[in-house]
């Protein structure tokens with residue numbers, strides 16, 4: 001077994017154990033493998049080991065990787081998620097090359113993605129990114145903006161708003177890790193529109209996120225290794 005295959009197996013076991021601890025069904029949580037900075041060969045290795053959904057932060061890097069994988073048997077079933085900061089001059093290649101965008105945090109970006117989503121593709125699946133830790137440097141809308149933004153995005157024709165996403169300030173204390181995830185869950189639950197997705201939890205805190213209701217965990221380091 002390759003290192004990536006073994007790491008994937010270990011991450012799946014962590015997710016399963018957390019689901020059991022949380023009293024949630026195993027199929028309630030999807031694993032998004034965050035392949036940013038890793039080459040197409042690493043994505044392929046994970047795909048051969050059964051991984052289907054991949055998260056990327058940089059538009060051009062992702063497009064290059066997709067092109068490299070295009071001839072491979074593993075590629076057609078792969079699902080690409082954009083999870084990085086998104087500027088308005090980069091929305092078109094994102095609208096054209098991804099199935100999901102987790103990092104929408106303002107209406108202008110959502111409007112452009114909707115206008116630029118090719119008509120022959122399924123609607124672009126969207127998460128609204130929320131800055132739950134209040135860090136000035138972080139992307140994401142403020143919690144107070146969530147209801148109005150969620151309604152505006154849900155009304156756009158070529159997008160499908162699925163849920164909320166957060167990247168909380170890292171903490172080593174499992175009890176403290178859960179607080180921002182609980183904030184995101186309560187924001188979702190307070191909305192009068194039905195959203196089935198909470199994109200939260202990474203390599204170091206996926207258990208805490210699953211305890212608070214994560215439906216997609218975004219895991220890079222624990223699968224592919226430490227990034228440079």
Ligand SMILES: *Cc1c(COP(=O)(O)O)cnc(C)c1O
Pocket residue numbers: 034036057083084167202203204218219220221222
């Ligand atoms: C890089 C990244 C991840 C993965 O983080 P790891 O700590 O490597 O698991 C998850 N989400 C986002 C938005 C990222 O940029």
